[in-house]
Amino acid sequence: MTFGVALSVMAGNTICNVVAPAVAEAKANPIVGLRLGSRGEPVRLVQKALMAKGAYVRGGVDGVYGPATVSAVKSFQQVNGLQRTGSIDAATARMLDVSSVTVPSAWNYQGGFVGLRMGAGHDDVKAVQRALMNAGMSLVGGADGSFGTVTHNALVTFQRRQGLGDTGVIDQATARSLGLIGGGSPASPASSAPSGNALRQGATGDQVRAVQQAIVRAGGYLLGGVDGVFGPGTASAVRAYQIVNDLPVTGIVDTATARVMGVSLSGGGSPRPGNPGGSLQLGWRGDAVRNLQRALINAGVHVLGGADGVFGPATKSAVKSFQQRNGLPATGVADGATLQALKASNGGSPAPSNPTNGYVGLKQGSAGAAVRAVQQAIMRTGLTLLGGADGMFGPATTSALKLYQRTNGLGVTGVVDAATARVMGLAGSTPRPGDGHTPVGYPVYGERGVRVLALQTALISNRYSFAGGADGSFGSATTGAIIRFQQARAINPTGRVDETTARALGLSPMAAPAPPDTSSIKLSSFPVEGPCWFGDSWYAPRGGGRVHLGVDIIADHGKRIYASVSGKIISVVHDRPGSLSGNAVKLAMADGTYFFYAHLSSFENGIEVGTRVKAGAVLGRVGSTGNSAGPHLHLEVHPRGGVAVNPYPLVKAIDGC
Incomplete structure (x- = not known):
């Protein structure tokens, strides 16, 4: 029988219990004092607490206190009125609800390999992980220095194969078999000098x-x-x-x-340079492609990723969109006719390099509608902007703008210059009309019903088609059509139905649909295997003008995902390039209420459309497929098949973290 130590961590309003291995408890709290360069399980706890509190950690929960974690901590400290040190002091630990964590002594391992076990965070763990990988063990996440479940399972498998028992702890015999002690040395990777078949920028396949x-x-x-x-x-x-x-x-x-x-370098993957003298197509790269992308952007066509000089699927999709608008064969290849049409749409010559407008010169400290338009342009490319489009040009906007400029081959200044404004589609003499605020009487993202049907019908009548057609559901496809319409009408392209957009579409205010009744919805099973973390992030801003219409339950990669109710699988979606949801499944009840599970790493055998499942049945495993920053389950609840409702109260009622 194995006993463990229960650790209580507060994440948002959710108390999560973490079961640690049965070892002696340490007296000191290792959370306070964490800073740049720290590693291990204490860092993972901090990262999970940050994300549960709404502070985004780029790269997810990896147990490494790098620049992304420092940035997230500083943002959290600023929002909560704390000194912005980027390190975990006592006050920050209290605000994160991790100040009273009792931890096992495995976290205080001092060295020597022998005695390493689950929960340890130390540079020696990296050596163990590399030795395991060299011995043929698979470790998702690689040598991250954090002795978690993945490393524990790999070690147990290695011990069984070598006839060393299955303790999951590094003892003398295991350390010798791995070459860590006793005349051996920790396994290390071979020389990393780039070889002839190394993959680098420009490669495809x-x-x-x-x-x-x-x-x-x-x-x-x-x-x-x-x-x-x-x-x-x-x-x-x-x-x-x-x-x-x-x-x-x-x-x-x-x-x-x-x-x-865990990938092979044998085979192809060679880069293909651009072809400035002829057609441009999927796989080409270089200045000719970058000029094509900028011309598309100047013509009002959104290119996901910006002008990066690489002709990938996003550029092919943008070319097709331009060709369809201009009555050309929608091949996705930028042939002579397409390039000529692009030249004509840009006035026969490149846009002037130094226009004067209300956006040029915006920088940290600026505020207002023009700043909001810049922020919305950044978010439409998929970049995350802490705080969203709030009209305040602070450090987060400066950082996001620099990344946008770097991605688009612009001068990285953190200031909106003429070239940046032009690539963003903000090259008018003054900020465009349209404030992005949806007044009472018009539909919003995530809504379903007659108001959405009226909006979609108006878009289609103006020749702005979109996937799904007039289905009465305000999703990403409808948002994209609104943005294209706004760009064509010189309206601030927010993807929202503001007053200016409503007038241009000829829409009239309509009564809002009655809020759905959730009183009859009760979850029979918690949707994720613990330990896990979640908070109330309903309607939080997302890139591309979207808002969050669910609850994110953060858990380790590979944790089981359960059916919360009994019902039938009505949809199974597989991950693909550009997908928001990644691997996803819809589970419907008899009255039409359905639950949408997204970002799964894999599906359980037998989970397919038409399958009937009982509450508590395994649907798949936690992952980070689609548009995801780290392993978690995104869960939505749609009563009677209608608009989504905030699932946090329903999940909180049977909290299983």
Whole structure:
């Protein structure tokens, strides 16, 4: 029989119990004093608490106190009126509700390999993890220095194969078998000098896709998703992966990096330069592609990822959109006719390089509608902006703007210059009309019903089609059509039905639909295997003008996801490039009420459309597929198949974290 120590951690309004291995408790609280460079389970607890409190940690819960965690801590401290040190002092720990955590002594391991066990966070853990990988064990997340469930399971498997028992603890015999002591040495990766078949920026194909999938599985953030194109976003993500796994930081996938990722470098994946003298198509790269992307943006066509010089699926989609609007064959290839039409739409020549308008010169300290328009332009590319489009140009906006400029090949100044305004589509002489505020009487994102039908019908009558058509559901497709309409009418492209947009579409105010009745909805089973963390993030702002219409339950990768009620599977969605939900499933009750589970890493066998399940049945595993910064379950509840309602009270009522 195994006994454990229960740790209570407050996340938002949710108390979560973490069961630690049965070891002696440490006297000191290791949370206070954490700072840049710290690693291990205490850091993971802080990161989970930050995310549960609404402070986004880029890269997710990885147990590494890097620049992303420092930034999140500073933001949390600023919001809560604390000194912005970026380190965890006593006051910050109290605000995060982690000041009284009692922890096992495994977290205070001092060295020597022998005695390492689950819960330890130490550089020696990296050596153990590398030795396990060299012995053929698979570790999701690589050598991250955190002795969690994945490392424990890999160690148990290794011990069983070697006839060493299955304790999950590094004893003398296990350390010798791994080459850590007794004349051996910790296994280390081979030389990481980039070889001839290394993957680098400009490469395309299945190998690049495998690398991107490995990054996403490890909880990394990948702008543009898994698209098989090694652009600046992938290079940045590779560098972050190398930092976390203590590899030389090159941004190139060499032999050592590939081995930690578990991918093969044999085969193709060669870059293809752009072809400035002819057609441009999927896989091309270079200045000709960058000029094409900027021309598309200037013509009012959204290019996800901006002008990065890489012709990936996002650019192909943008080219198709432009071709459809201009009566050209929608091939996705920028042929001579398409390039000529783009030139004509840009006035026959590039836009002037130094226009004077109400956006140029905006910088930290500025405020107002023009700043809000800049923030919305940044968020439409999928970049996260802490605080959303609030019209205040603070440090978060400066940081996001610099990343936007770098991604689009612009001068990285953190100030809105003429070139930045033009790429953002803000090149008018004054800020565009439309404040993005939806007045009473008009539909909002996530709504369903007659008001949405009226909006969609008006868009279609103005020749702005979108996936799904007039289905009465205000989702991402409808938002995209609104943005295209607003861009064409020189209205601030927010994706929301503000008063200016409503007038241009000829819409009249209508009564809001009655709020759905949730009194009959009761969850029979908590949806995620603990330990886990969640808070009330209903209607929090998201990129692209979206808002959050569910609850995010943060848990480790691979934790079970359960059916909260008995019902029938009505939809199964598989992850694809550009997907928001990733792997997802809809579970419906007899009255039409359905539950939407998103970002799964995998589905349980037999989970398919038409399958009937009982409450508590396993639907799949926690993951971070789709547009996700780290492993978690996104859960939505739609009473009688209608508009989503805040699921937090329903989940909180049977809190199983």
